[in-house]
Amino acid sequence: MSDLHVGSGLFRADLLEAAIDEANALGPDLVAVPGDLTTEGYRHEFEQAREFLSRLECPSVLVTMGNHDARNVGYRHFEDFFGLRERAEQVRVPEGEAKVVSLDSTKPDLDEGEVGREHYSWLDSEFRGWNQGPRILLIHHHILAVPGTGRDQNNLRDAGDVMAILRELRVDLVLAGHRHVPYVWSISGVRVVHSGTVSSLRVRGTMPPSYNVIDLDADSVRISLRRPGEGEEPLAEFSREPVITSRFHPALDRFVRYDMLPFTPPPGA
Numbered sequence: 001m002s003d004l005h006v007g008s009g010l011f012r013a014d015l016l017e018a019a020i021d022e023a024n025a026l027g028p029d030l031v032a033v034p035g036d037l038t039t040e041g042y043r044h045e046f047e048q049a050r051e052f053l054s055r056l057e058c059p060s061v062l063v064t065m066g067n068h069d070a071r072n073v074g075y076r077h078f079e080d081f082f083g084l085r086e087r088a089e090q091v092r093v094p095e096g097e098a099k100v101v102s103l104d105s106t107k108p109d110l111d112e113g114e115v116g117r118e119h120y121s122w123l124d125s126e127f128r129g130w131n132q133g134p135r136i137l138l139i140h141h142h143i144l145a146v147p148g149t150g151r152d153q154n155n156l157r158d159a160g161d162v163m164a165i166l167r168e169l170r171v172d173l174v175l176a177g178h179r180h181v182p183y184v185w186s187i188s189g190v191r192v193v194h195s196g197t198v199s200s201l202r203v204r205g206t207m208p209p210s211y212n213v214i215d216l217d218a219d220s221v222r223i224s225l226r227r228p229g230e231g232e233e234p235l236a237e238f239s240r241e242p243v244i245t246s247r248f249h250p251a252l253d254r255f256v257r258y259d260m261l262p263f264t265p266p267p268g269a
């Protein structure tokens with residue numbers, strides 16, 4: 001569930017309460033909240049968002065920053081209420097253990113996002129070789145354009161590099177928000193799943209507030225779209241292991257080079 005947008009006049013507490021009750025009834029292994037908890041990044045908004053999310057009876061509730069949370073130096077409040085803005089966690093799932101990486105793609109007071117080269121080697125180190133279960137990335141901004149959202153001006157600015165890295169690392173699921181329209185892309189084995197806004201009337205066109213339920217087992221991934229308090233409909237289904245019949249030969253480093261960490265000299269220097 002994404003884009004709570006606590007704080008504005010368009011926030012609907014009744015929708016969030018319904019979604020939380022429904023999530024608790026489902027008993028999920030993971031609740032992912034990829035950003036825009038607030039509307040303006042104010043402290044009282046974060047406080048209220050945490051109060052709502054604390055009602056989730058799930059051992060793993062993972063939260064990332066959204067562009068609205070990055071307004072008014074909101075990252076400081078985010079850290080106070082939710083801890084680290086970026087983290088890698090292992091979450092127990094029926095298949096074993098999922099590696100879930102939460103990444104802050106925001107920039108202060110900008111609506112567009114960026115992962116940034118300084119994060120690439122960290123992403124690589126978390127996902128490469130992980131074979132105990134699904135590889136999942138939480139990120140607020142959209143890597144791929146979402147239809148039905150109007151002019152696209154605030155995507156992830158290094159989306160190409162990030163997609164290439166996700167393909168290289170065979171990331172299974174990307175969970176994102178930001179556009180307030182639920183949609184799913186499956187491309188080069190990476191499934192990019194967008195949630196709508198769960199609890200605000202900041203909607204686009206006729207798309208109502210919603211969240212996604214993802215059911216993942218050894219054979220398949222099924223994604224349903226739920227309207228809080230109003231039932232669900234199927235959104236997408238795939239095989240658990242992507243069927244990839246195409247091959248891409250050039251190595252990743254022909255396109256993307258990771259930054260060295262600060263103060264680490266480049267190889268050969």
Ligand SMILES: [Fe+2]
Pocket residue numbers: 003005036066068178179180197
């Ligand atoms: Fe949003």
Ligand SMILES: [Fe+2]
Pocket residue numbers: 036066067068140177178179
């Ligand atoms: Fe956003």
